[in-house]
Amino acid sequence: EIVLTQSPGTLSLSPGERATLFCRASQTGSSIYFAWYQQKPGQAPRLLIYGASTRATGTPDRFRGSGSGTDFTLTISRLEPEDFAVYYCQQYGSSPLTFGGGTRVEIK
Amino acid sequence: QVQLVQSGAEVKKPGASVRVSCTASGYTFTAYYIHWVRQAPGQGLEWVGWVNPRTGTTTYAQRFQGRVILTRDESLTTAYLELGRLTSDDTAVFFCARGPLTYYDTPYDSFDVWGQGTMITASS
Numbered sequence: 001e002i003v004l005t006q007s008p009g010t011l012s013l014s015p016g017e018r019a020t021l022f023c024r025a026s027q028t029g030s031s032i033y034f035a036w037y038q039q040k041p042g043q044a045p046r047l048l049i050y051g052a053s054t055r056a057t058g059t060p061d062r063f064r065g066s067g068s069g070t071d072f073t074l075t076i077s078r079l080e081p082e083d084f085a086v087y088y089c090q091q092y093g094s095s096p097l098t099f100g101g102g103t104r105v106e107i108k
Numbered sequence: 109q110v111q112l113v114q115s116g117a118e119v120k121k122p123g124a125s126v127r128v129s130c131t132a133s134g135y136t137f138t139a140y141y142i143h144w145v146r147q148a149p150g151q152g153l154e155w156v157g158w159v160n161p162r163t164g165t166t167t168y169a170q171r172f173q174g175r176v177i178l179t180r181d182e183s184l185t186t187a188y189l190e191l192g193r194l195t196s197d198d199t200a201v202f203f204c205a206r207g208p209l210t211y212y213d214t215p216y217d218s219f220d221v222w223g224q225g226t227m228i229t230a231s232s
Contacts, residue, residue, distance in 0.1 A: 035218035037153075044203055044222035045153065056220060088153055092216040096169045097143075099153040 002027055002091050006100035012108040019076040021103045023089035028069050033093030036065055036074045039102075040085045048087075049074065079105070110134035112142075112204050112223035119229045125192040128226045130204030137185035138162040141207035141215045144178065144189050147225075148200040156202070159187055162210045194230040201225040 003026040013019055023036075034052040037045035047056040049065035052072060062077040076083055084107050089100040115129040130142060144156040157168035159178040166178045177190045187204055203226075205219035 033216070037219075044205075044225055045219075046222070047218055047220050050218035050220075056218075090153075090218065092218060095167070095216065097155040097216060099155070101152045 001096055002094060002098050004089050004091060004098055004100035006087075006089055006103050008103060009101075010104045010106060012106050013079055014108045015079050015081055017079050019074075019079055019083070019105055021074040021076075021087055021105075023067075023072045023074075023100050025070045025072070025091060033091055034065075034067070034072055035090045035092065036063075037088045037090065038083075038085045039088065045088060076105075110206075110221050112206065112221055114202075114204060114223040114226045117227040117229070119231065120194050122195055122230050122232055124194050124230075125190060126194060126228050127188055127190045128202050128204075128228070130187045130189070130223050132185045132187070132206075137180075138182060139209055139211075141210055141217075142178075142180070142187040143205045143207045143219060144176075145203045145205060145219075146200045147203065148197075151200075156189070158207060158215050160210050160215065161187060167215065191228070194228075196230050198228060198230045201227050 005024045007022045032051045036049040038048050039045040048059045053065045064075045066073050086102045086104045088102050113131045118126050120126050138161045141158050143158045146154045146156050156172050159166045161180045175192050180187045204223040206221040208217035
């Protein structure tokens, strides 16, 4: 099983600032099978990025996914009020599918 | 529009079973895999398994093997999760989510459409 470790656990930032979220996999997989989700309280997760760097339909271009091998990054260039949420990484290249533990982006 | 609509919250006694439904609309139900994901209160996401709505084939995460059954009813465009021998650790929200096309050579992909979630509470 591929274990995904996200860091930091919590990111305290102000609107307009840049957010950088990290996800490290316990073993190398294909980077094309890596996704990021956003989840707000009481809602289902929403797909932001798939294939490590491809924005899903409706994802604003301030969200950028990058990385390969075991290290992946989600960057939000300028935080908007609606971006404060929890973000999860996911690998879907091998079974079982696994998710990271999440990074909470909160308003400072 | 494409959507997955799940059944309502359930409260069950430990040891009981629960069934959650996930009804698809806005697309061809048999064309995409359906996956299920569990989220305990305040916790992260945990993959449960998938069902191929076209064939009925299933695969389960090891920790749920023997306790979960995924099925589907093509005529109702609905997928079902049944979880047995509930314990308090099963108290969680269960989500269904749409996976890849069933004509792909893999059932694994990112999840582009999610149900709203169903809260299952196992408590005496």
